[in-house]
Amino acid sequence: DAGVTQSPTHLIKTRGQQVTLRCSPKSGHDTVSWYQQALGQGPQFIFQYYEEEERQRGNFPDRFSGHQFPNYSSELNVNALLLGDSALYLCASSFRGGQFFGPGTRLTVL
Amino acid sequence: DAKTTQPPSMDCAEGRAANLPCNHSTISGNEYVYWYRQIHSQGPQYIIHGLKNNETNEMASLIITEDRKSSTLILPHATLRDTAVYYCIVRVGAGNTGTASKLTFGTGTRLQVTL
Numbered sequence: 001d002a003g004v005t006q007s008p009t010h011l012i013k014t015r016g017q018q019v020t021l022r023c024s025p026k027s028g029h030d031t032v033s034w035y036q037q038a039l040g041q042g043p044q045f046i047f048q049y050y051e052e053e054e055r056q057r058g059n060f061p062d063r064f065s066g067h068q069f070p071n072y073s074s075e076l077n078v079n080a081l082l083l084g085d086s087a088l089y090l091c092a093s094s095f096r097g098g099q100f101f102g103p104g105t106r107l108t109v110l
Numbered sequence: 111d112a113k114t115t116q117p118p119s120m121d122c123a124e125g126r127a128a129n130l131p132c133n134h135s136t137i138s139g140n141e142y143v144y145w146y147r148q149i150h151s152q153g154p155q156y157i158i159h160g161l162k163n164n165e166t167n168e169m170a171s172l173i174i175t176e177d178r179k180s181s182t183l184i185l186p187h188a189t190l191r192d193t194a195v196y197y198c199i200v201r202v203g204a205g206n207t208g209t210a211s212k213l214t215f216g217t218g219t220r221l222q223v224t225l
Contacts, residue, residue: 004153033212042197042215043154056212090153092213099213101153 002027004093004102012108013081021076021105025093031055032074033099034066035090043090049074081109114198119220122192128185130219132198135179140202143174144213145183147194154197154215157183188223195220 005024013019025032031050035043045058049068068074072093078085086109092099115133122128134143142161146154158165158172160181165172171184185192197218 035213035215040217042195042217043213045212045214048212058212088151092153098156100156103153104151 004029004091004100006089006091006102006105008105009103010106010108012110014110015081015083017081017109018077018079019081019107021078021089021091021107023074023076023091023093023102025072025074025091026100029093029095029100030072031094032068032072033092033094034074034076035092036060037088037090037104039087046076078107083109085109114200114216116196116198116216116219118217119222121222121224122185122188124189124223124225125187128188128192128221128223130183130185130196130198130221131180132183133180134198134200137178137200138202141200142202143172143178143181144199144201145170145172146197146199146213146215147192148197148218149191149194157196188221190223190225193221193223 004026007022033048034046036046037043046060046064047057047066048055052068063079065077088104088106090104091102142159144159145157148154158167158170160172160174174181195218197215199213
């Protein structure tokens with residue numbers, strides 16, 4: 001079992017660009033959550049997907065959007081990137097509650 | 111989800127027990143206490159969770175006070191590899207499929223294990 005995987009591991013973008021991050025959940029998991037972790041802070045919840053729908057959303061603007069595919073994998077899209085979007089983006093998958101995290105994607109916005 | 115309070119940092123000698131406290135005085139009756147840790151530049155790792163009884167697994171023990179307003183995570187024999195940020199989180203239930211089960215992280219306790 002590969003666990004939760006994320007791609008890419010690192011990404012550099014410039015302000016105003018758009019980015020797509022990808023997550024494959026742990027085998028048997030049907031729910032995917034996304035978190036943003038700024039340097040020195042704890043992870044902050046962005047949103048959660050189940051049955052290809054957004055089920056809950058944290059305090060993030062509409063520039064942050066997502067998608068879940070029939071195979072339960074998920075994408076996080078961020079439009080009009082700002083310098084403040086530089087962070088570690090974490091994906092967590094779950095089935096009946098327990099969340100398992102991937103290694104994250106380090107996004108740097110210049 | 112209830113707010114938690116943890117000390118920002120702690121030190122522990124290798125081989126000794128590490129006792130990490132957490133206050134959650136506003137915890138509700140249906141909220142569980144979860145502990146995660148995050149080793150530098152990795153995703154958070156689940157350690158243990160409990161409702162009101164003490165719990166033990168291969169990684170750690172969780173002691174919850176009778177009034178459930180505080181808890182302590184115990185690493186019985188800390189090693190250098192236990193150096194990490196430890197997060198105490200309270201959340202409703204263990205979750206059901208389709209039920210939103212977000213984790214609300216604070217800033218955690220940075221545990222430094224030394225020789």
